[in-house]
Amino acid sequence: MKIQTRKNLNIQALNRQLRAHFAKIKDPGKVKSLPLVDIIMSGLAVFQLKIPSLLLLDDMRSEPLAHKNLKRLFDIKQVPSDTQLRDVLDRVPTDEFRNSFNLVFHSLQKDKALEQFKFFDGHKDQYLVSCDATGIFGSTNIKCDYCLAKLQKSKMMTEKKLHYHHQLLAASMVHPKQKTVIPLCPEPIIQQDGQAKNDCEINAAKRLYYHLRAAHPKLPMILLQDGLYSTGANVLELKKHNLSFIIVAKQDRCKNLFFGFDKRKEGLKDTVEFTNTSIIGDKTKKTRTRTYSYVNALPMTGKGDVAVNFIKFKEAIEWIIDSGRKKGTNKKKKSNMLGSLILKLAKIILKK
Structure with missing residues (x-):
């Protein structure tokens, strides 16, 4: 569309x-x-x-x-x-520009331009908001009162120098079928007044959640985040602001999640799994097998005070080499993508 x-x-x-x-x-x-x-x-x-x-x-x-x-x-x-x-x-001041983002957003909303960004999660229409940090300035010589500072090795790798930089936590409304994105007001990651420590992406995220909800109190949003955000504290902060989420979870960072998932699967307790197979490739035909496993209300921590819905995704691609010295050899490539969700999981969202 x-x-x-x-x-x-x-x-x-x-x-x-x-x-x-x-x-x-x-x-x-x-x-x-x-x-x-x-x-x-x-x-x-x-x-x-x-x-x-x-x-x-x-x-x-x-x-x-x-x-x-x-x-x-x-x-x-x-x-x-x-x-x-x-x-x-x-x-x-940065805050003076917040309403300019909201002004454009409300114009899009009023003209129903947001309709094509609706994402049906299996229960209701929501909007996907992708969040990630990016660097916007860096120097070993130029700095200001708002610069973050970190020790960084020089190009010759002989010494460490203070590297001054600015970062930004960006948030944009996205959709799998749309090439266009709608930027929401970003959150600067800069030295905060009265703070000795550097600002960080997680602290900026807390401010972002607050400002997102203040600007759009009733907008149903699903935040898309990387593995940095797969912590109980972040999940509680998201729930506090009534924000749904899809967060990548890595095994070395979320050991309790994976341990709990395996235990539930071994006991055949409310885990669901299904597989989808398709043929891909133009010149060389390959068989792609995707396996989805999920469970609801899985504790994130040993205390059990934070529970999320969890999905485990595996992909295997197999093909036969049809030319060269290894002609006829069977090849297989495996990859995993793992995520935790607050949504009530349904097959419809997995297929999307």
């Missing part, structure tokens, strides 16, 4: 909404000659137009055609220099 263009969801209409919102942000008073809203919209233009550097935006100030397009698309009356853009935006 393709995303259809709607009149009030085109880029100019959305930019008008964003500009009206940015105009309400309090000016830090760094540059008196330029309106803050022009500086913020210039920053937005860098991302929307994929301008490779701020210096190139600076050059566009003296190009009549480029300047005209910036005014037409973003209503920018005065384009800032790259130095002005950095200095001013660095001083605008």
